[in-house]
Amino acid sequence: MNDETPVMTSHRPYLLRALYEWIADNEMTPHLLVDATRSGVQVPLHAVSEGRIVLNVAQQAVSGLEMTNELIRFSARFGGVSQSISVPTHAVVAIYARETGQGMVLPEETGEGPAAGDGTHGTPDAAATPRPALSAVPSDASSADHSHDSDHDPEPDGDGTDPSGPRRGGHLRVVK
Numbered sequence: 053m054n055d056e057t058p059v060m061t062s063h064r065p066y067l068l069r070a071l072y073e074w075i076a077d078n079e080m081t082p083h084l085l086v087d088a089t090r091s092g093v094q095v096p097l098h099a100v101s102e103g104r105i106v107l108n109v110a111q112q113a114v115s116g117l118e119m120t121n122e123l124i125r126f127s128a129r130f131g132g133v134s135q136s137i138s139v140p141t142h143a144v145v146a147i148y149a150r151e152t153g154q155g156m157v158l159p160e161e162t163g164e165g166p167a168a169g170d171g172t173h174g175t176p177d178a179a180a181t182p183r184p185a186l187s188a189v190p191s192d193a194s195s196a197d198h199s200h201d202s203d204h205d206p207e208p209d210g211d212g213t214d215p216s217g218p219r220r221g222g223h224l225r226v227v228k
Contacts, residue, residue, distance in 0.1 A: 064158055065121040065141045071156055072109065072119065072147060080149035081110045084124070090143035092123075096130045104145070107137065 068084075075082040084107045086093060088100045095105050107128070109117060114126040114137075124139045148155025 061121065062141065062161060064144065064161070065119065067156065067158065068124070068141060068144060068147055069119050075147070075149045075155065076111065078149070080151050080154075081108060081113075082155075083107065083148055083150050084109055084139065084144055085146040085148070086139050087143050087145050090140065092138070092140040093143045094136065094138040096135050099130055107139070108150070 072082050086095065086105050086107060087103065088095055088097075088105045089103045095107070099105050108114075109124075109126065111117070114128045115134075117126040118124070122141060124137075124141065124144070126137050127134055128137055129135070142161050144158060146155060146157040
């Protein structure tokens with residue numbers, strides 16, 4: 053038996069397609085936040101602000117939308133002029149519904165898999181670098197760290213009550 057962990061492809065394109073479908077199924081307008089400085093991004097430069105661009109990818113706003121594991125491609129109008137847009141999946145920062153802001157900020161690629169981006173954010177020895185270990189986070193509210201900031205409070209339990217008491221912020225935290 054081999055002790056090496058198998059290398060998996062990036063989960064980003066799968067998340068993007070699933071969230072796109074979820075937003076569209078809820079009759080909302082899917083938007084992509086794209087890092088326009090990443091390699092392979094082809095968008096109108098006049099629409100880029102601070103290195104980023106927000107793209108409306110709703111079915112009625114674009115033509116020929118194609119979302120593959122490597123690329124998101126479509127045509128859209130900017131200032132009345134049709135433009136071909138091409139965005140590698142590694143350049144997508146977030147996908148969200150315009151109306152509610154619900155969606156997901158995607159994590160940075162680690163550079164470990166073959167489809168992990170353009171390689172500019174990983175080291176050549178990324179495969180040799182050991183992965184951080186996962187550990188359990190205490191579920192007891194009194195022992196959890198509530199010192200972090202959160203833009204959104206999590207939803208209460210299904211019955212409308214919150215068994216952990218008053219909210220002190222989000223329930224997610226970055227563990228390094």
